[in-house]
Amino acid sequence: MVQYSKKIQAVPEPTIRRMPSYLAFAEGLLRKGQQFVSSTQIANYMNIDPTQVTKDLSYTTIVGKTRVGYEVKAIVDVLSEFLGFSVMDNAFLVGAGSLGSALLHDSGLNHFGLKIEAAFDINPATIGRKINDVEVFHIDQFRDLAQELNVIMGIITVPAENAQTVADLMVAWGIKAIWNFTPARIKVPDDIIVQNTTLYSNLAIIFNKLHQDKREE
Amino acid sequence: MVQYSKKIQAVPEPTIRRMPSYLAFAEGLLRKGQQFVSSTQIANYMNIDPTQVTKDLSYTTIVGKTRVGYEVKAIVDVLSEFLGFSVMDNAFLVGAGSLGSALLHDSGLNHFGLKIEAAFDINPATIGRKINDVEVFHIDQFRDLAQELNVIMGIITVPAENAQTVADLMVAWGIKAIWNFTPARIKVPDDIIVQNTTLYSNLAIIFNKLHQDKREE
């Protein structure tokens, strides 16, 4: 009886995935000056069941008022705090190729609590360059800089076949969480947090639905 | 009794999400010259249950051989076909800001069957520029170019508050699928395929686990 992933997770992952959208919606309402919002309104916006919304929000300290709804400002404040968007964490990115430099260009990460302090690569052509104000170093310098800059997250954007090597180095360097953008799955000690994000999975889902439509025609 | 999403979907979405990783693993084995691979090996690589792998692969035409496993080449061929990675589809991207230009820089999309033919924006500073060989046009030119270039997918990378407007325009232009990178949820007719991809949701999941660790300490 092997346990493949020890989920001692209070908040379901689908819930956390929906929360940033609740937040975005509430921020919009706040800008428009709306003070309260009901689960029905949020659900209508999200195309989901209203009880799903109340269940999701019940994981936070937000409480609604009968016949009134939730306070918009409370949703904004509590959710950004809850999702960790209001505290800035430092990260290093390894692999300043196409996807890596893509992420470096996205200043949205900054707004959501992630600061990429430096990037690393082995390609002499990119080392020394600055991408969107983030300097690219040789990967050998990771250790020293990680200690210096209090970095807790490593972002992997190298080719899939090198993902494990980079992960091993990150673990050795004392990183706490790894955001893995390659389709490769990495092996790390139990206390290291790994989040796999494969953009191309989303593409696969779209293609699958497109093909399904063709089948139904 | 309202139906919030008509899932007449044969293949479960979690299955499709795992498949690109199976593919990446199989491609690696193929390069190393390995001819067969067992569900146990794949499962070990993925950190999941072996029966999950067999179930997932059973949705395709791939069949395994008892005591031998699956043919690596079959996995590569069938999965890339199944996931739609072997046929090229054309897309337009609207919003050539940080995330948008980030995606334009990622040539990985090309390898997975998506060709971004053109980008659109309303910012005069970016219109006329080329990002990674993709030209940025004024959004008013979308309709003509979409017809001309046989584009079936629209990628939304504008600020969240403009997502619905862009979606409406895309639908009016006859797009079949929308890849929405904003946390905003968009409303479109039932026959339009929408895939929401919020990078920051993944960030939220990592932060949640990091904070959970703190709670347990």
Add this chain to the structure above:
DNA sequence: AATCAATAAAGAAATTTTTCTTTAATAAAA
């Protein structure tokens, strides 16, 4: 003041997804 309608919240049921169990096949070993 009484009634009505909209809502949050809690719990139950249904659905979906994952994990476990059993069976049958077959390559390798004895």
Add this chain to the structure above:
DNA sequence: TTTTATTAAAGAAAAATTTCTTTATTGATT
């Protein structure tokens, strides 16, 4: 040739997630 061990596959059970139902609250309406 027989036995053993490994594996895919199918089905059952368990777990997780979503949807439905009920209850209680309360602002709005009559």
